[in-house]
Amino acid sequence: MKKTFKEKVYVLTRAIPKGKVATYGQLARLAGNPRAARAVGAFMRMNDDAPNTPCHRVVAADGNLTGYSGSGGVTSKKKMLLKEGVIFKGALVDLTRSQWDYS
DNA sequence: ATTTTGACTTAAG
C-alpha cells in the first residue's frame, strides 16, 4: 500500500487547524517533496475532495491568496479566513502570526 | 512515452 503524493497533500491540507494557514511549499515539504509546491497547487485545482479539503487555508509563500477558482475568488476566500481567525496584512495573510505551526 | 500546463518558489536585474 503506497500513498500517492497527492493523497498526502490532501491529508495535510485537511489537517490544517482552523484559524491557521499553510503555504504550498510547506505542504509540499510535509508531504515529502520540498520542491513540489507547484504540484500541490495543481492538486488544489483538481480538488478531488473539494468539500473535504479546505484549500482556502492554503496560500502562497508570501501569504498571497493565489488562485482559488471558487465562489467570489480570493475575496471570498480572504473573508472566510478572517472569519476563522486568520490575521490579514492587507491583501496578504500575516504569516508571522497565522502560519500553520506543524510539528 | 512525450508534451503541456499549472492555485509555486527563489534568485537576479
Add this chain to the structure above:
DNA sequence: GCTTAAGCCAAAA
C-alpha cells in the same frame, strides 16, 4: 519595490 527568468514536481492529454 517590482518585474523577469529559471527550476522544480506531478497530473492530464
